[in-house]
Amino acid sequence: MTDRDRWVSLLRDAAGDVATQPQRIAELCVQMLGVTGAGISLVSDTGHRGVICATDDVSRRIEELQVTLGEGPCIDTIRTGAPVLVSDLHDRDDVAVWRWPTFMAAAADAGVRAVFAFPLRIGAIGLGALDMYRSRTGALDDEELSAALLGAEAAAVALLGLETSPDGALGDGADAGLGYQAQVHQASGMIMVQLGVTIEQAFLLLRARAFSSGRPLNGLAADVVERRLRFSSEDL
Amino acid sequence: MSEDSAHGGASVTAVRSREQALARTFVALADTLVADYDVVDLLDQLVGASVSLLGVTAAGLLLDDQKGHLALVASSSEGTRLLEIFQLQNNEGPCLDCVRTGTAVTSADLEVDRERWPVFVPEALAAGFRSVTAVPLRLRDEIIGGLNMFSDTATLLGNDDRDLAQALADVATIGILQQRSTHRTSVLAEQLQHALNSRVVIEQAKGVLAERDQVSMEVAFATLRKHARDHNLKLGDVAFAVVRRSTDPGAIPPPPQ
Numbered sequence: 001m002t003d004r005d006r007w008v009s010l011l012r013d014a015a016g017d018v019a020t021q022p023q024r025i026a027e028l029c030v031q032m033l034g035v036t037g038a039g040i041s042l043v044s045d046t047g048h049r050g051v052i053c054a055t056d057d058v059s060r061r062i063e064e065l066q067v068t069l070g071e072g073p074c075i076d077t078i079r080t081g082a083p084v085l086v087s088d089l090h091d092r093d094d095v096a097v098w099r100w101p102t103f104m105a106a107a108a109d110a111g112v113r114a115v116f117a118f119p120l121r122i123g124a125i126g127l128g129a130l131d132m133y134r135s136r137t138g139a140l141d142d143e144e145l146s147a148a149l150l151g152a153e154a155a156a157v158a159l160l161g162l163e164t165s166p167d168g169a170l171g172d173g174a175d176a177g178l179g180y181q182a183q184v185h186q187a188s189g190m191i192m193v194q195l196g197v198t199i200e201q202a203f204l205l206l207r208a209r210a211f212s213s214g215r216p217l218n219g220l221a222a223d224v225v226e227r228r229l230r231f232s233s234e235d236l
Numbered sequence: 237m238s239e240d241s242a243h244g245g246a247s248v249t250a251v252r253s254r255e256q257a258l259a260r261t262f263v264a265l266a267d268t269l270v271a272d273y274d275v276v277d278l279l280d281q282l283v284g285a286s287v288s289l290l291g292v293t294a295a296g297l298l299l300d301d302q303k304g305h306l307a308l309v310a311s312s313s314e315g316t317r318l319l320e321i322f323q324l325q326n327n328e329g330p331c332l333d334c335v336r337t338g339t340a341v342t343s344a345d346l347e348v349d350r351e352r353w354p355v356f357v358p359e360a361l362a363a364g365f366r367s368v369t370a371v372p373l374r375l376r377d378e379i380i381g382g383l384n385m386f387s388d389t390a391t392l393l394g395n396d397d398r399d400l401a402q403a404l405a406d407v408a409t410i411g412i413l414q415q416r417s418t419h420r421t422s423v424l425a426e427q428l429q430h431a432l433n434s435r436v437v438i439e440q441a442k443g444v445l446a447e448r449d450q451v452s453m454e455v456a457f458a459t460l461r462k463h464a465r466d467h468n469l470k471l472g473d474v475a476f477a478v479v480r481r482s483t484d485p486g487a488i489p490p491p492p493q
Contacts, residue, residue: 008303081433083426123436124479146425150302153429182308182319182439186453189443189479199440199479225316225443225453 007032007147011154021158023053026130029151030055033144035132039063040120040155042128043078044200052128052159061110062131065103072103073117074129081126083149084117087139113137118152122160123185125199130155161207162217184217187224194231205235254289258400261285265407269414274470276434278411279310280461283383286404287312290397292385293365296322297408298331299373299381299432302425306335306381309435314442314454317363321356322384329356331384334370338379340402342369344392366390371401373409380409380428434472441475449490463488 010032014024026038037059040052049067054060066072073084076099086096089108097104107115114134120127130152140148162181184206191202206224209231210217223229265285268278279297286295294313298306308322325331330353334341343349344367350357360368365386373381383405385393393401412427438457446456460478464471478488 004302005304012303121433123433123440124476125440142423145423146302149423149425149429182323183316185436185439186443186446189440189445190447191443192479193444193447198481 003143004146004150007150011150014154014158022155023055025151025155025158026053026055026059029130029132029148033132033140033147033151034134035116035140036135037062038130038132040128040130040159041067041074042159043067043075044126044128058110058112058135059131059133062107062112062115062133065106066131069100069103071100072107073100073115074131076100077117077119077129078121078126081119081121083119083145084115085139085145086116087114088137089113089115090137107133111135114139116140116148118148120152120156120159122156122162122203123199125160125188125203127156127159127200160203181218181221183221183225187221190224191231195233195236197236205231209235257289261289269407269411273411273415274434274472275412275415275431276310276438276475277464277471279408279431280471282404282408282411283310283312286383286385286401289404290385290393290401291387292369292393293388294318294386296384297373297381298322298325298335298384299412299428300335300379301432302428306332307432307435309381309431314457316453321359321363321365321386324356324359325384327355328353330368331370331382334372334382334384335379338372338374340369340371340398342392343367345390347390360386364388367392369393369398369401371398371405373405373412375409375413375424378424380412380424383408434475437472437475437479441478444478445488451491455491459488459491 010028011025014021014028022040026040029035029038037054037056039054039059039062041050041063042052043049051060051063051067054063066074073086073096077084084096086094088094089097089104089112091097112133113136116132118130120129132148187206188199188203191206192199195202195205206220207217210220265281268281283295283297286292296311297309299309301307305326308319311319311322330341330343343352346357346361346366346368365388367387367390368385370382370384372379373383383401385401412431415427415430441460442453442456445459446453449456449459460474461471464474
């Protein structure tokens with residue numbers, strides 16, 4: 001078994017319990033990726049921000065700083081949809097160091113020497129970020145970087161409850177990855193128009209309806225796509 | 237003029253127009269690759285080229301999602317049935333075999349290959365397909381996906397066509413690896429994740445336009461693509477703007493009635 005397969009199966013084992021899954025993924029990153037701490041924050045474009053989990057006090061501080069200041073690698077990674085990698089907070093040649101003066105100063109004071117942020121996104125849905133830090137300088141190597149990207153994807157899927165069925169167990173789509181759920185994404189786009197809401201809200205409403213009706217997400221999405229089911233203002 | 241020479245003349249014309257089509261396709265692909273291109277646009281162009289150059293009925297590109305599964309990233313048609321048949325191959329089928337073995341996998345007649353893929357074959361036949369070819373997207377030792385082609389007749393691609401299919405698959409591999417963006421890393425996992433996530437944005441945007449215009453997903457995709465091409469915009473950017481509502485959806489005209 002390659003390292004990647006092992007990592008994927010560890011992430012998969014973290015699934016199942018929606019409440020503890022993000023924390024579990026952050027802990028796995030610390031155990032497996034040679035980082036000192038990791039945390040996850042939700043940042044939506046409607047301004048809602050909150051820290052979901054952190055593996056230690058410094059990580060929590062990093063998350064809280066960004067949520068409070070509205071600046072930092074986590075904010076940038078959400079905006080650009082690409083990872084933000086700062087391997088040395090004191091490297092004055094790194095443009096990132098100059099982008100967030102307040103955050104950087106406070107993070108350095110807290111003992112952070114390197115910080116890495118990964119976007120949590122599903123298509124155009126931007127949820128937040130998975131942040132990691134090191135108490136020493138140093139870049140993530142290619143293998144760690146690849147693993148971190150998969151970790152961020154697992155965290156996004158966990159936060160949206162994409163892979164769980166109404167009873168909290170793994171759903172049909174769990175084994176097939178994101179591509180399998182084309183109809184879920186199409187249905188989210190349709191509900192956006194039906195209700196005049198954002199794609200995040202549309203997805204969550206579809207998800208909520210699946211839970212309340214005890215139906216799998218895929219089946220419900222198919223009903224929307226086939227126009228057997230329409231969302232109305234009563235669903236808001 | 238004897239019948240022979242008339243036939244010969246026609247086939248020379250056919251060969252010449254095919255050569256021209258080939259040249260045009262690769263010039264267009266080369267143009268795309270040196271510009272600041274959009275990966276879903278390029279892959280969409282590639283599956284379209286596979287159909288027109290190889291005379292197959294349908295073509296799709298599936299990528300390794302890095303978690304042991306294949307996910308569809310581009311298809312020559314957005315018909316729900318076709319998308320399902322591509323995606324079905326997560327569990328079984330020629331494209332999965334091709335990605336696992338790293339070699340081309342074919343079936344010249346699915347009717348006689350029922351036992352080979354007991355779940356996949358009945359579905360493919362029911363959708364009107366008779367033969368299939370899958371060629372790998374190969375990066376050194378790693379297989380990152382497959383180009384999957386279906387025909388509605390029981391035929392096998394000739395050697396030249398098989399080589400051409402592999403060349404198109406190679407262009408897809410290069411296109412996925414060469415995506416450029418200021419902050420992007422050169423890690424394969426990110427390139428694949430980005431391509432697959434771009435496809436999810438397309439699905440979301442199809443939903444928005446299908447509901448707005450009360451049309452099928454197929455027509456919604458055509459609307460999206462036409463708008464991108466007419467305005468020289470990237471397909472992925474247009475799709476993202478539609479879903480994020482950063483563009484006035486009214487700016488994208490509905491399909492003609």
